Amino acid sequence: MTIRKQLVKRTIAGDVILVPVGDASLELKGLLTLNETGERMWDLLPQCDTEEALVQQMLAEDEATLRADMAEFLAELRRLEIL
Secondary structure, rough: OOOOEEHHHHHHEEEEEEEEOOOHHHHHOEEEEOOOOHHHHHHHHHHHHHHHHHHHHHHHOOOHHHHHHHHHHHHHHHHHHOO
């Protein structure tokens, strides 16, 4: 997807914000704060042609994280002989 406004992503004091620059600063008149999901979506936008592609990319990443976390958790339970 093409981002039409000039925005620069910055992390300030732990907060992720989009700062409008150039003409965008006249139109938006403020900063946009992103949560963790919003930040990841922002980073993926240029790579995704459609909303569905963005959804699929986000789901794939979440699945990979879930599987890795689950494997680590189960390995620890096995190490402790809980399983």
